[in-house]
Amino acid sequence: MKLKLPNPGLDNRIPSHGDLEKMEKEEAGDRPKWDNKAQYLLTCVGFCVGLGNVWRFPYLCQSHGGGAFMIPFLILLVLEGIPLLHLEFAIGQRLRKGSVGVWRSINPYLTGVGIASLIVSFLVGMYYNTIMAWIMWYLFNSFQNPLPWSQCPLNANRTGLVEECARSTTVDYFWYRETLNTSADIEESGGLQWWMVLALVSAWTLLYVCCIRGIETTGKAVYITSTLPYVVLTIFLIRGLTLKGSVEGIKFLFTPDVNELMNPATWLDAGAQVFYSFSLAFGGLISFSSYNSIHNNCEQDAVLISIINGCTSVYSATVIYSIIGFRATQKYDDCMGNNIFKLMNAFNYPENTITESNYDQILVQLNQTSPHIIQGLDLQTCDMQFFLSQGVEGTGLAFIVFTEAIIKMPFSPLWAVLFFIMLFCLGLSTMFGNIEGVVVPLQDLRVLPRTWPKEVFCGLTCLISFAFGLIFALRSGNYWLALFDNFAGSIPLLVIGFCEMIAVIYIYGVDRFNEDIEFMIGHKPNIFWQVTWRVVSPVIMIFILVFYFVTQVTKSLTYLVWDQEAESFPTLEPRPYPSFVYVIIFILAGVPSLAIPAFAFFKFIQKKCCKQKDYSENTVDTISAKIQMSDKIKF
Amino acid sequence: MFEKIFFLLCLSTALAEQLCRPEASDGYRVRLSIKTALGDEAYVWNDNEMFLFRATLAFAMRNQISGQEFEVSNIIVCDETPRVSFWFVVTSPQNTSQLVDKESVEEAVRKSRNRINSAFLLTDKTLEFIGIPPTLAAPVNPDTPPWLIVFGLVMGAVGAGIIVLLASSVVQKKRKNDEKPDDEEIDEETRVKTVENSAASEGIYNRSFSDDERFTHM
Numbered sequence: 067m068k069l070k071l072p073n074p075g076l077d078n079r080i081p082s083h084g085d086l087e088k089m090e091k092e093e094a095g096d097r098p099k100w101d102n103k104a105q106y107l108l109t110c111v112g113f114c115v116g117l118g119n120v121w122r123f124p125y126l127c128q129s130h131g132g133g134a135f136m137i138p139f140l141i142l143l144v145l146e147g148i149p150l151l152h153l154e155f156a157i158g159q160r161l162r163k164g165s166v167g168v169w170r171s172i173n174p175y176l177t178g179v180g181i182a183s184l185i186v187s188f189l190v191g192m193y194y195n196t197i198m199a200w201i202m203w204y205l206f207n208s209f210q211n212p213l214p215w216s217q218c219p220l221n222a223n224r225t226g227l228v229e230e231c232a233r234s235t236t237v238d239y240f241w242y243r244e245t246l247n248t249s250a251d252i253e254e255s256g257g258l259q260w261w262m263v264l265a266l267v268s269a270w271t272l273l274y275v276c277c278i279r280g281i282e283t284t285g286k287a288v289y290i291t292s293t294l295p296y297v298v299l300t301i302f303l304i305r306g307l308t309l310k311g312s313v314e315g316i317k318f319l320f321t322p323d324v325n326e327l328m329n330p331a332t333w334l335d336a337g338a339q340v341f342y343s344f345s346l347a348f349g350g351l352i353s354f355s356s357y358n359s360i361h362n363n364c365e366q367d368a369v370l371i372s373i374i375n376g377c378t379s380v381y382s383a384t385v386i387y388s389i390i391g392f393r394a395t396q397k398y399d400d401c402m403g404n405n406i407f408k409l410m411n412a413f414n415y416p417e418n419t420i421t422e423s424n425y426d427q428i429l430v431q432l433n434q435t436s437p438h439i440i441q442g443l444d445l446q447t448c449d450m451q452f453f454l455s456q457g458v459e460g461t462g463l464a465f466i467v468f469t470e471a472i473i474k475m476p477f478s479p480l481w482a483v484l485f486f487i488m489l490f491c492l493g494l495s496t497m498f499g500n501i502e503g504v505v506v507p508l509q510d511l512r513v514l515p516r517t518w519p520k521e522v523f524c525g526l527t528c529l530i531s532f533a534f535g536l537i538f539a540l541r542s543g544n545y546w547l548a549l550f551d552n553f554a555g556s557i558p559l560l561v562i563g564f565c566e567m568i569a570v571i572y573i574y575g576v577d578r579f580n581e582d583i584e585f586m587i588g589h590k591p592n593i594f595w596q597v598t599w600r601v602v603s604p605v606i607m608i609f610i611l612v613f614y615f616v617t618q619v620t621k622s623l624t625y626l627v628w629d630q631e632a633e634s635f636p637t638l639e640p641r642p643y644p645s646f647v648y649v650i651i652f653i654l655a656g657v658p659s660l661a662i663p664a665f666a667f668f669k670f671i672q673k674k675c676c677k678q679k680d681y682s683e684n685t686v687d688t689i690s691a692k693i694q695m696s697d698k699i700k701f
Numbered sequence: 702m703f704e705k706i707f708f709l710l711c712l713s714t715a716l717a718e719q720l721c722r723p724e725a726s727d728g729y730r731v732r733l734s735i736k737t738a739l740g741d742e743a744y745v746w747n748d749n750e751m752f753l754f755r756a757t758l759a760f761a762m763r764n765q766i767s768g769q770e771f772e773v774s775n776i777i778v779c780d781e782t783p784r785v786s787f788w789f790v791v792t793s794p795q796n797t798s799q800l801v802d803k804e805s806v807e808e809a810v811r812k813s814r815n816r817i818n819s820a821f822l823l824t825d826k827t828l829e830f831i832g833i834p835p836t837l838a839a840p841v842n843p844d845t846p847p848w849l850i851v852f853g854l855v856m857g858a859v860g861a862g863i864i865v866l867l868a869s870s871v872v873q874k875k876r877k878n879d880e881k882p883d884d885e886e887i888d889e890e891t892r893v894k895t896v897e898n899s900a901a902s903e904g905i906y907n908r909s910f911s912d913d914e915r916f917t918h919m
Contacts, residue, residue: 203848205851206852207848209847209851210848227837261848264852265852268856268859271860272859274863275862279870283866407734410784414786415783416783416784417735417737417785519870521866521870
């Protein structure tokens with residue numbers, strides 16, 4: 067397709083190939099650089115591999131037909147994930163700027179795309195670091211034996227356990243009451259919880275110390291934060307496989323159900339997961355690539371990182387489900403044990419006469435002889451499938467299901483510490499990319515004086531995000547976080563990703579882009595890239611965007627509440643949002659998306675009314691105008 | 702004579718049986734789950750074990766009610782089941798036909814629960830007294846929550862890191878600023894030179910000509 071939108075003055079805004087060669091040789095300019103290729107790869111892997119790989123992908127895999135889910139996931143990874151990743155890497159490496167700089171260089175009307183990335187990175191960073199604060203809270207609490215979430219506290223008279231804890235479980239109580247101290251409604255904001263504020267402080271200061279000088283410091287930190295999760299996952303895999311029932315979990319995860327492939331929701335979820343998993347459209351990847359040397363092979367990097375990301379998802383799913391299988395087996399055994407005990411006690415059978423194997427037989431017999439006694443016993447149905455499919459997504463997986471599994475393992479504090487360190491490293495390396503996606507555009511936009519050092523930019527970003535993030539330390543903070551997660555980090559990213567593709571392929575020009583890549587890596591991108599960039603990926607993006615939008619708008623907006631007075635307690639109760647929340651949803655999802663046309667319009671108005679801008683287009687093309695002035699001579 | 706003894710024995714057993722009935726007002730049911738607790742090392746429940754139980758309970762009663770000397774015969778057991786559960790009542794040592802009230806028995810068991818459990822290598826869950834709930838162990842509450850200690854350590858390390866990094870960037874900047882005046886001086890010299898040159902080309906009085914004029918005034 068030879069479709070190309072007119073884009074005058076492009077050559078004046080971007081460095082030419084000659085300039086790039088010069089910059090490469092002289093190593094001029096104050097742009098930071100990677101110490102070595104490993105740092106760059108580890109940073110990108112760390113940014114892409116995040117909490118979603120651990121607690122979103124396994125759930126999607128299991129709920130959409132297990133092994134069969136791999137098919138849409140892999141197809142969309144190849145058709146959507148890799149092309150978009152290569153595109154972001156290549157454009158960043160070519161134009162050598164952060165997200166705002168890149169889009170402004172391509173066309174000033176596109177600055178809105180960079181600003182949208184900035185806003186989304188800021189909003190997502192705000193709530194993502196709150197999850198980090200929760201992880202740190204659990205990590206701090208793991209250094210004791212017995213673990214605090216293994217026991218219920220006693221009530222005031224010390225006659226029994228606290229009622230809320232007795233009705234639910236110890237892990238539920240610790241999460242909802244002692245950690246979040248959650249209120250029963252999003253409107254009841256409660257006050258700030260001081261321990262949560264402390265945890266937030268620790269999360270933001272730790273992030274600041276790692277990001278303080280940009281990639282100079284994060285480049286060192288990623289040696290640990292990107293590699294440690296793999297070590298811990300392997301340890302957990304080995305431990306998990308030695309536990310009883312782990313193979314049940316893995317079988318449950320991977321058992322294919324080919325009928326799920328007919329369900330469009332499967333493909334939609336797979337596409338969305340690939341997109342979010344790659345941390346595209348945040349602007350962070352563009353920034354990271356801009357620090358590369360000009361002839362770095364971005365094509366190879368894109369393919370490598372995509373493969374690593376996909377494999378990590380599958381690997382962590384295996385580990386998670388081995389532990390979940392263990393937990394489900396434990397719960398099943400407990401449930402059966404309880405039933406058997408009740409029967410034995412009621413009918414005074416000697417011990418070990420009723421086992422799991424003859425339980426059903428004996429139950430049928432006894433039901434025939436004395437049904438009224440059986441009814442009075444209140445035996446529970448023990449269903450393995452039910453235990454395996456319990457609440458295994460998101461924060462519920464990490465803070466409820468997994469912690470419950472950990473307290474049943476011997477040497478629990480060790481496993482708790484390892485698990486939460488792993489989650490912490492996964493989240494921290496993603497936050498590096500987020501901060502990069504906020505700080506670098508801020509510098510490019512010249513909102514603050516340029517002479518201010520990077521430490522100040524970083525510190526201001528962390529401080530303001532922390533201040534706004536205090537909303538998540540309220541009693542209703544969990545509900546606000548779910549709101550942010552659903553709306554700030556979903557639709558705007560899809561819109562931005564789509565605009566990025568269109569901007570590079572049709573406004574920057576796919577021919578020019580091909581030439582750039584040929585200049586950078588030595589050969590033109592082959593037919594696969596051409597087809598996916600021009601047609602396949604944008605079409606997939608539109609599909610996902612439209613379907614996502616439609617599903618979000620049509621379904622009634624409810625949120626899950628932990629309410630002691632609800633009938634379904636301890637299961638979470640769905641409740642509709644109050645009306646003022648709709649305004650907030652519009653702000654979260656709408657402002658970044660609308661920033662793109664809004665800025666284009668603003669630039670248009672600026673051009674029309676302030677005609678002084680016109681003279682810059684009539685500059686005389688002289689040699690002296692093109693020579694890059696070195697920074698040292700300042701007249 | 703033998704008839705009298707025989708009669709007394711029958712009477713006492715009959716009385717004992719009357720005193721001990723399942724669901725009697727002053728007794729408790731006990732349930733043991735030996736195999737669950739001990740697995741392969743479980744012992745078999747026989748009369749000797751029952752004797753030990755009665756003796757332990759007599760010990761508990763002695764601890765509770767000081768002064769009264771409870772004997773094994775004061776603990777009457779009935780309604781044994783293959784589950785290993787039975788009903789027991791406690792008679793007063795002063796009057797064997799009178800039962801000790803429920804509350805005293807409960808308190809005695811509560812007080813010496815640990816000793817009774819250890820005599821049988823069992824726990825509160827596996828040696829159950831139906832109707833006497835075990836006193837719950839209070840969860841350990843240290844003075845400073847351990848998480849605060851870890852938090853303090855982490856914050857200390859992070860704070861030290863921030864200070865070190867900020868200080869080193871300030872030091873680096875100062876060093877750069879110290880070097881810069883040297884560079885700037887060189888620049889200024891070159892600048893001054895060029896200014897001089899351009900000023901010279903603009904028109905510094907060329908003395909040689911003026912000197913020549915003086916000379917040629919002959």
